[in-house]
Amino acid sequence: MAQTMPSENLSSRVLMVLGMPLLERVHELTILFDSCTGRQIQTVYPHIVHSIFGINGNPIGWGLRTTTMENSAHYFYILQQFFGVRGPWMHMCHKILNDATKFELDVNLLPRKFVSMLQAGQNPMFYADLINIDTFRHQVVSLSLNAFDFFIFHFVLYALNPLHSINPIAMQIHNGRTKTVYHQLVEEYLNNFLTPYPDAIIEPANFCGPVKTVQPLPAQSLQPQRQPRYLKIPSSYRNGGGNSNGGGSGVGNTSPQSSSGATSRAYTWRSESVLHFFVDIWLRYDVESEHYLPSSDFVRGVRTLCKQIHFFANASPHDLTSLNSLRKVSLGMVRSRIYAFLCGLIDRWPLDSSLTVVLELWLSYIQPWRYTLIAANNQVGGRSYDPPITNLFDGFIIENLIVYTHIFMQLLPRFERLDYTVYRNAQMLLRLAKTFNQPELVERLQRFERLHSGNAYGFDSPQRQVNIMNKSNSFNAQWNPMCSSNIPKLFSESMIMQIEGFLFVISMARNSVLSNICSLRKEISERQRSEGFLKNFFNKLMGESTQDELMLRELSRIPEMLRQSIDAFCRTFGINPSNLSMQETLPVEQPRSPPPLESPKKFSFFDSSDSLDTSKLTPHQMSLNASNFEQVVDPALLPIQKNEIKPVVRLLHMISEKMNEKYGTQFQAYYLRKDYFGKLTRKLLYAPMTEQWFAKQCGNVEICKKDLPPRLCLRPLASVQMGFLVGFAMLVGKFYWGSSLIGFFCLCLIFVVSNLFLALIS
Numbered sequence: 001m002a003q004t005m006p007s008e009n010l011s012s013r014v015l016m017v018l019g020m021p022l023l024e025r026v027h028e029l030t031i032l033f034d035s036c037t038g039r040q041i042q043t044v045y046p047h048i049v050h051s052i053f054g055i056n057g058n059p060i061g062w063g064l065r066t067t068t069m070e071n072s073a074h075y076f077y078i079l080q081q082f083f084g085v086r087g088p089w090m091h092m093c094h095k096i097l098n099d100a101t102k103f104e105l106d107v108n109l110l111p112r113k114f115v116s117m118l119q120a121g122q123n124p125m126f127y128a129d130l131i132n133i134d135t136f137r138h139q140v141v142s143l144s145l146n147a148f149d150f151f152i153f154h155f156v157l158y159a160l161n162p163l164h165s166i167n168p169i170a171m172q173i174h175n176g177r178t179k180t181v182y183h184q185l186v187e188e189y190l191n192n193f194l195t196p197y198p199d200a201i202i203e204p205a206n207f208c209g210p211v212k213t214v215q216p217l218p219a220q221s222l223q224p225q226r227q228p229r230y231l232k233i234p235s236s237y238r239n240g241g242g243n244s245n246g247g248g249s250g251v252g253n254t255s256p257q258s259s260s261g262a263t264s265r266a267y268t269w270r271s272e273s274v275l276h277f278f279v280d281i282w283l284r285y286d287v288e289s290e291h292y293l294p295s296s297d298f299v300r301g302v303r304t305l306c307k308q309i310h311f312f313a314n315a316s317p318h319d320l321t322s323l324n325s326l327r328k329v330s331l332g333m334v335r336s337r338i339y340a341f342l343c344g345l346i347d348r349w350p351l352d353s354s355l356t357v358v359l360e361l362w363l364s365y366i367q368p369w370r371y372t373l374i375a376a377n378n379q380v381g382g383r384s385y386d387p388p389i390t391n392l393f394d395g396f397i398i399e400n401l402i403v404y405t406h407i408f409m410q411l412l413p414r415f416e417r418l419d420y421t422v423y424r425n426a427q428m429l430l431r432l433a434k435t436f437n438q439p440e441l442v443e444r445l446q447r448f449e450r451l452h453s454g455n456a457y458g459f460d461s462p463q464r465q466v467n468i469m470n471k472s473n474s475f476n477a478q479w480n481p482m483c484s485s486n487i488p489k490l491f492s493e494s495m496i497m498q499i500e501g502f503l504f505v506i507s508m509a510r511n512s513v514l515s516n517i518c519s520l521r522k523e524i525s526e527r528q529r530s531e532g533f534l535k536n537f538f539n540k541l542m543g544e545s546t547q548d549e550l551m552l553r554e555l556s557r558i559p560e561m562l563r564q565s566i567d568a569f570c571r572t573f574g575i576n577p578s579n580l581s582m583q584e585t586l587p588v589e590q591p592r593s594p595p596p597l598e599s600p601k602k603f604s605f606f607d608s609s610d611s612l613d614t615s616k617l618t619p620h621q622m623s624l625n626a627s628n629f630e631q632v633v634d635p636a637l638l639p640i641q642k643n644e645i646k647p648v649v650r651l652l653h654m655i656s657e658k659m660n661e662k663y664g665t666q667f668q669a670y671y672l673r674k675d676y677f678g679k680l681t682r683k684l685l686y687a688p689m690t691e692q693w694f695a696k697q698c699g700n701v702e703i704c705k706k707d708l709p710p711r712l713c714l715r716p717l718a719s720v721q722m723g724f725l726v727g728f729a730m731l732v733g734k735f736y737w738g739s740s741l742i743g744f745f746c747l748c749l750i751f752v753v754s755n756l757f758l759a760l761i762s
């Protein structure tokens with residue numbers, strides 16, 4: 001009956017389904033895809049895609065970038081299964097591929113740099129048969145895409161939408177390290193269509209017939225028709241060649257490989273589309289001119305893309321299929337754009353621990369030897385494996401030498417301003433130090449830096465390279481591109497002196513952390529003595545830790561990380577560690593006046609014209625100002641720990657939220673009372689606190705604060721220790737009194753009596 005449904009009824013039905021809640025929406029669409037013909041689905045397909053990604057409507061769309069395992073595990077699984085490569089959505093996309101119907105994508109939805117590439121005629125042969133030209137204005141006005149390309153194009157564009165600037169959940173994901181369902185799908189799509197395994201089957205594998213063939217079809221007008229009519233430009237015209245055999249279909253693309261049959265094209269065209277769309281759109285994102293800073297989730301997605309392309313390209317020697325030609329050109333597509341992309345990110349990214357996502361992106365790109373099948377097989381089971389850097393990667397290092405050396409020199413001034421009393425900053429420093437402490441890498445960088453003058457690093461043009469290098473760093477201001485001897489080098493004497501000063505700052509930060517650890521231990525010890533034995537015993541029994549104890553655990557790991565970082569940098573740059581201050585305890589203070597930088601006089605971030613001048617800040621001044629603005633989070637909202645039971649944590653959190661919502665006023669009133677009931681309430685409830693976190697947007701960091709009243713938190717009951725204690729009490733009750741409930745009741749009674757007693761003597 002659904003097959004005979006008129007188009008008007010089908011459109012009304014789809015609009016009604018798209019307005020349903022997510023679970024019902026997915027269920028109804030799955031039924032609709034199975035019951036309707038491909039021709040019927042084509043009429044409503046663009047509306048469904050626009051709804052998924054929030055085109056001309058709610059920018060959140062279906063919430064692919066706001067749904068995580070932590071905030072909605074059920075929705076996460078539903079969306080992952082629906083949009084997965086074996087899910088109903090992908091099968092539907094391939095179901096409607098047989099027809100010649102194409103879907104129009106307006107260029108106004110595309111990034112400016114991508115549109116400029118198309119308008120200037122510099123686009124690869126791949127896009128030659130996709131673009132539509134307005135013959136009167138001689139401008140590209142749209143792209144004609146098949147169903148698969150239409151979805152993948154919108155999927156890639158969705159990552160550029162600055163949701164973190166308008167949605168609180170997206171902002172929380174931006175500030176944290178939570179994996180969204182969108183990121184999960186990115187990994188699944190890239191691993192499937194850019195597979196590292198030569199003998200792998202690209203899913204879905206059971207769709208009928210090739211969609212993109214080598215025989216060119218006549219250009220067709222877009223549906224629906226409208227004036228002016230669009231003209232498809234042949235591949236030979238757009239690329240300046242006279243060979244007409246490289247043309248694609250009316251739907252299609254022209255592959256960079258020399259394929260002679262429809263069979264190989266049918267196998268590779270999806271991989272070709274995924275590679276071009278992800279690389280050309282994401283790496284052409286103009287970080288410098290965009291109003292909003294890209295989200296951390298987007299940067300993590302670009303890192304996933306670089307890692308997967310390394311896997312994809314490194315499998316080329318073992319691949320004898322038609323996909324081999326695409327593997328050979330994939331890494332070159334990334335190399336031509338990655339340097340400018342990284343420079344833009346580093347220039348605008350805030351100076352806090354979120355810089356980790358940018359650092360990890362860079363380090364993943366410059367270590368292709370970590371992403372081979374041999375390395376992946378040796379890391380199974382969590383085993384530590386450091387793959388060797390063989391001669392096979394010498395060509396990559398030479399072609400990307402500037403990405404190794406100049407990005408390091410661009411990051412160094414920013415690392416000098418980080419506060420290394422923060423654990424994640426110290427962890428980030430150690431990650432950088434270990435990467436450049438690989439002897440095989442250091443030897444190659446030194447050798448290639450001496451041999452090559454920096455004139456052929458694989459960029460779009462020599463002038464582009466000169467412009468980027470002049471713009472990216474202050475040390476390039478005096479660089480003369482006509483004289484290769486003036487190019488700043490990583491292992492020059494001036495850089496080694498700068499590194500030595502940087503390591504001295506790290507050494508002082510390490511001594512400061514050691515001093516903070518001693519002070520914090522003393523405060524915790526004094527507080528525990530004042531609270532008494534019983535409370536400390538019950539806290540340890542229930543696995544409760546105060547904020548100071550959690551901070552002490554984190555601080556205790558920092559000195560060793562900083563020591564390892566200093567040793568690694570000393571080995572890399574040949575610096576004598578004895579020149580640095582590596583005292584294990586805080587030196588005795590001399591009875592002299594402190595230096596001017598450490599004096600308690602007022603310090604201003606602004607110059608005489610009231611304009612911000614951060615160049616005047618020393619690392620010590622930066623740390624003094626940053627130390628007062630650490631993120632403080634409600635303990636009830638911290639990530640679930642290893643010693644906690646996840647389902648119980650979520651259940652108790654829901655109960656606590658309901659109780660606080662219903663009785664919050666009464667809790668606050670009892671908490672402020674001065675009598676015995678006030679003491680008891682203060683024993684049971686969490687104390688008031690002020691949350692503060694960093695909101696990062698537009699390249700700036702804003703400090704947000706939220707006051708939390710006294711509140712109930714049952715999360716400590718979800719610890720593994722508490723589970724064992726309850727189990728033990730129930731066993732005792734079963735053994736002595738014949739009932740587990742009696743043992744559980746006795747445990748509750750002990751808990752109540754102990755709190756009543758502690759409240760009485762407090």
